[in-house]
Amino acid sequence: MTKVEKNNNIKTRINFLKNFFNDVKVASLTPSSGFSVKRIGKKIDFSRRIVIVEFGPGSGVYSKHFLEKMGPDSHLILIETNKDFVDQLRKIQDERLSVFQDSAENVQNILEQCGETYADYVITGLPFSYFAREEKHAIVQNAYNSLRPGGMLLSYQFNYGVKETIEPHFDNIKKDFEPLNLPPLFIFEAYKSSNGEGTAASNNGRSK
Numbered sequence: 488m489t490k491v492e493k494n495n496n497i498k499t500r501i502n503f504l505k506n507f508f509n510d511v512k513v514a515s516l517t518p519s520s521g522f523s524v525k526r527i528g529k530k531i532d533f534s535r536r537i538v539i540v541e542f543g544p545g546s547g548v549y550s551k552h553f554l555e556k557m558g559p560d561s562h563l564i565l566i567e568t569n570k571d572f573v574d575q576l577r578k579i580q581d582e583r584l585s586v587f588q589d590s591a592e593n594v595q596n597i598l599e600q601c602g603e604t605y606a607d608y609v610i611t612g613l614p615f616s617y618f619a620r621e622e623k624h625a626i627v628q629n630a631y632n633s634l635r636p637g638g639m640l641l642s643y644q645f646n647y648g649v650k651e652t653i654e655p656h657f658d659n660i661k662k663d664f665e666p667l668n669l670p671p672l673f674i675f676e677a678y679k680s681s682n683g684e685g686t687a688a689s690n691n692g693r694s695k
């Protein structure tokens with residue numbers, strides 16, 4: 488790492504800490520570790536055109552990695568509520584990137600605004616344990632609805648209990664774990680079936 492990169496890294500961490508104290512929904516003292524970013528990145532097929540939607544990108548540690556790996560016609564859509572993070576993310580100059588200051592709940596409307604029908608991947612590090620029950624289920628339901636059949640929701644969390652938020656909406660969930668993060672991360676890979684038929688909860692959501 489060069490001296491400039493080191494200084495930028497320190498600035499990002501200080502700013503993250505500042506946002507943690509100012510905004511309860513930031514819910515983390517530091518950005519995710521490089522180990523977590525690499526582990527999540529390996530679960531994504533970057534060899535074809537893909538649409539990735541990221542909920543709560545924060546300072547953009549995952550977003551920058553995705554942009555490095557994505558092909559020229561892929562699309563990364565970031566949905567972040569915190570204004571300070573949004574201002575930072577908007578400084579990234581890349582035509583494949585769209586940044587929205589909005590809540591993840593509005594993902595379907597945002598995809599439409601971007602001219603996309605479906606997402607191939609939804610990546611979320613939202614701190615679901617801080618959300619009201621209805622809000623977190625609406626977010627996961629809308630993520631399900633926004634995915635193409637065969638698409639994947641990737642959720643990384645400090646708390647294993649988040650599984651209960653995802654389970655009613657997806658019936659095929661794989662688990663993984665990243666110990667080299669502060670604190671360690673539980674990772675859930677939830678797949679939308681290729682025929683688009685999901686669980687009772689997700690079918691109810693789609694018929695709304």
Ligand SMILES: C[S@@+](CC[C@H](N)C(=O)[O-])C[C@H]1O[C@@H](n2cnc3c(N)ncnc32)[C@H](O)[C@@H]1O
Nearest residue numbers: 512515518519543544545567568569590591612
């Ligand atoms: C635990 S931090 C994760 C940040 C980043 N993904 C990382 O791993 O370094 C959670 C992020 O979710 C954002 N957030 C919280 N509620 C949100 C919502 N309803 N919609 C979109 N983003 C939200 C917070 O502002 C914060 O940036």
